[in-house]
Amino acid sequence: MHTIADFCVIPMGVTASVSQYIAECQRVIEKSGLAYSMHSYGTNVEGEWDDVCRVMKECHEAVHAMGCPRVSTSVRIGTRTDKVGQTMQDKVNVVHEILAKDAK
Amino acid sequence: MHTIADFCVIPMGVTASVSQYIAECQRVIEKSGLAYSMHSYGTNVEGEWDDVCRVMKECHEAVHAMGCPRVSTSVRIGTRTDKVGQTMQDKVNVVHEILAKDAK
Amino acid sequence: MHTIADFCVIPMGVTASVSQYIAECQRVIEKSGLAYSMHSYGTNVEGEWDDVCRVMKECHEAVHAMGCPRVSTSVRIGTRTDKVGQTMQDKVNVVHEILAKDAK
Amino acid sequence: MHTIADFCVIPMGVTASVSQYIAECQRVIEKSGLAYSMHSYGTNVEGEWDDVCRVMKECHEAVHAMGCPRVSTSVRIGTRTDKVGQTMQDKVNVVHEILAKDAK
Numbered sequence: 001m002h003t004i005a006d007f008c009v010i011p012m013g014v015t016a017s018v019s020q021y022i023a024e025c026q027r028v029i030e031k032s033g034l035a036y037s038m039h040s041y042g043t044n045v046e047g048e049w050d051d052v053c054r055v056m057k058e059c060h061e062a063v064h065a066m067g068c069p070r071v072s073t074s075v076r077i078g079t080r081t082d083k084v085g086q087t088m089q090d091k092v093n094v095v096h097e098i099l100a101k102d103a104k
Numbered sequence: 105m106h107t108i109a110d111f112c113v114i115p116m117g118v119t120a121s122v123s124q125y126i127a128e129c130q131r132v133i134e135k136s137g138l139a140y141s142m143h144s145y146g147t148n149v150e151g152e153w154d155d156v157c158r159v160m161k162e163c164h165e166a167v168h169a170m171g172c173p174r175v176s177t178s179v180r181i182g183t184r185t186d187k188v189g190q191t192m193q194d195k196v197n198v199v200h201e202i203l204a205k206d207a208k
Numbered sequence: 209m210h211t212i213a214d215f216c217v218i219p220m221g222v223t224a225s226v227s228q229y230i231a232e233c234q235r236v237i238e239k240s241g242l243a244y245s246m247h248s249y250g251t252n253v254e255g256e257w258d259d260v261c262r263v264m265k266e267c268h269e270a271v272h273a274m275g276c277p278r279v280s281t282s283v284r285i286g287t288r289t290d291k292v293g294q295t296m297q298d299k300v301n302v303v304h305e306i307l308a309k310d311a312k
Numbered sequence: 313m314h315t316i317a318d319f320c321v322i323p324m325g326v327t328a329s330v331s332q333y334i335a336e337c338q339r340v341i342e343k344s345g346l347a348y349s350m351h352s353y354g355t356n357v358e359g360e361w362d363d364v365c366r367v368m369k370e371c372h373e374a375v376h377a378m379g380c381p382r383v384s385t386s387v388r389i390g391t392r393t394d395k396v397g398q399t400m401q402d403k404v405n406v407v408h409e410i411l412a413k414d415a416k
Contacts, residue, residue: 108249110247110249123299124306131307141248142303143300144300145252145299180249180282186225195249196246199231199246202228
């Protein structure tokens, strides 16, 4: 089952600045080969359900391996049967197309 | 990796009242054998990471099988290496114990 | 606008065990007078949109006041125009009623 | 209290394709004057806590006004006292800077 997801990994029990942990998660996601895009409060990722869940697990494992005792992740994950093959970019494009007409 | 999670399945493209879909998800979760507890805006579930992710996938599959074209799920998922064996109930209990002292 | 919400306050930059902070949030919510119910990964709360957002802000303020430098909260918040007056308990009850018929 | 948030508005009880509703939310956010950035599974927004909560409420009101009977929104909202003035872009930049060193 294909899915588009967005997840935000929150390392707990460490310093308030967690960019080193987030950078490590980006390396993990990059290595997975999945399409992804980081934003200011999480990362969009796209692929098979099992692959997406595995990469999130690998992020937890990587953050724990850096010495972080606790990780809490917030996830949005979506599937649809009506639009097979819709990509992350398609979702953004269709909204931009609607808004582009406003300017005219 | 053991995890405690909380997820809220949102069926889209169907009626606004989605209790039939949520009930079906409860049946799916019950069948999984995982410890779980439904509340007013989601369900707590506890178990191995892969099992928790599989039951969420099965919920999506079950809701799609009922004819729902789109499902978006909001998830919180946590792991910790400092308290192995902590259960969902432990998390609630420790807060209640602190609050119980307030009354004295 | 009436809303039912669920939120999970995550203190960052402090110890991995955050029950003291969560207990303080429960005191803040209790003081608000809003209907609420804590579970293992958050707290359900019900009321006017502005009141719900204010109590979440007060939780952040209270956790910061305890010396926590960073707080990240995960929220689900819902409104509906078709079922005015639906409570948190109503949402759970309707699912349980459906499931109760399974046993027969 | 300054906050960086990310929210994803989910219209329920309407068609599975909700881009018209999301476009309307983008108009609402644009009108608010807050800094924001849409991605494939939500929108980052930055500003005072009350302003951010108000714009999310206005999104719900706007979606209901289009005839949608139910809206469920998933939110991440963060505050910090250690880095006053940190922007959405700062958060992304610091991670990119760490990753840029990997390539060397």
